[in-house]
Amino acid sequence: MSEFLNTHNASLLLSAANKSHYPQDDLPEVALAGRSNVGKSSFINILLNRKNLARTSSKPGKTQLLNFYNIDDKLRFVDVPGYGYAKVSKTERAKWGRMIEEYLTSRDNLRAVVSLVDLRHDPSADDVQMYEFLKYYDIPVIIVATKADKIPRGKWNKHESAIKNKLDFDKNDDFIIFSAVDKTGLDQSWDAIIAAINGEF
Numbered sequence: 123m124s125e126f127l128n129t130h131n132a133s134l135l136l137s138a139a140n141k142s143h144y145p146q147d148d149l150p151e152v153a154l155a156g157r158s159n160v161g162k163s164s165f166i167n168i169l170l171n172r173k174n175l176a177r178t179s180s181k182p183g184k185t186q187l188l189n190f191y192n193i194d195d196k197l198r199f200v201d202v203p204g205y206g207y208a209k210v211s212k213t214e215r216a217k218w219g220r221m222i223e224e225y226l227t228s229r230d231n232l233r234a235v236v237s238l239v240d241l242r243h244d245p246s247a248d249d250v251q252m253y254e255f256l257k258y259y260d261i262p263v264i265i266v267a268t269k270a271d272k273i274p275r276g277k278w279n280k281h282e283s284a285i286k287n288k289l290d291f292d293k294n295d296d297f298i299i300f301s302a303v304d305k306t307g308l309d310q311s312w313d314a315i316i317a318a319i320n321g322e323f
């Protein structure tokens with residue numbers, strides 16, 4: 123973990139639907155994106171060593187706002203609502219799209235997006251679209267492949283290759299195999315995040 127941050131000093135700062143509600147300062151932000159249920163909240167909880175700071179839920183699609191987490195007044199995590207939840211209307215989906223796009227394309231504080239995918243499966247069309255979107259806007263991206271504990275270690279490489287292939291992965295990006303159950307990839311995730319923040323604190 124980071125020697126620069128007291129991660130115990132972390133809390134949900136605010137939830138925002140649009141720009142006018144974003145925090146107004148210069149703190150660096152790292153956003154977390156991924157489909158519902160991929161493990162975003164669990165990732166935040168593990169990185170901050172908290173049981174339930176970011177709510178983990180077996181009911182997907184519950185979080186509909188951008189949740190800004192303050193970490194030691196030095197950095198923020200921004201939990202972006204999960205995509206690919208089947209049971210929302212087209213109108214809801216469009217609203218969701220505009221909210222994410224507004225944040226990702228206009229937020230000066232944004233330093234990187236941690237894009238979470240499930241190590242077990244090929245990336246969904248939404249996963250691929252998200253990666254393409256981030257590459258198009260030149261937003262630094264860290265791919266975190268979650269739920270590694272659910273497949274044997276001997277198969278990790280094969281799954282990693284399949285995901286990279288489907289994403290047309292840029293080898294300059296970070297690819298981290300992660301598990302919220304056994305904390306595989308915890309240090310690597312912090313290293314990548316700290317590198318993206320690049321000495322701002």
Ligand SMILES: Nc1nc2c(ncn2[C@@H]2O[C@H](COP(=O)(O)OP(=O)(O)O)[C@@H](O)[C@H]2O)c(=O)[nH]1
Nearest residue numbers: 158159160161162163164178179269301302303
């Ligand atoms: N086995 C395993 N389960 C996980 C992992 N990460 C998340 N989960 C489970 O997957 C479900 C969804 O996780 P959550 O963090 O709420 O996903 P979110 O919707 O992306 O925020 C929950 O039941 C978690 O306990 C992981 O690394 N390994």
Ligand SMILES: [Mg+2]
Nearest residue numbers: 162163177185
């Ligand atoms: Mg969540």
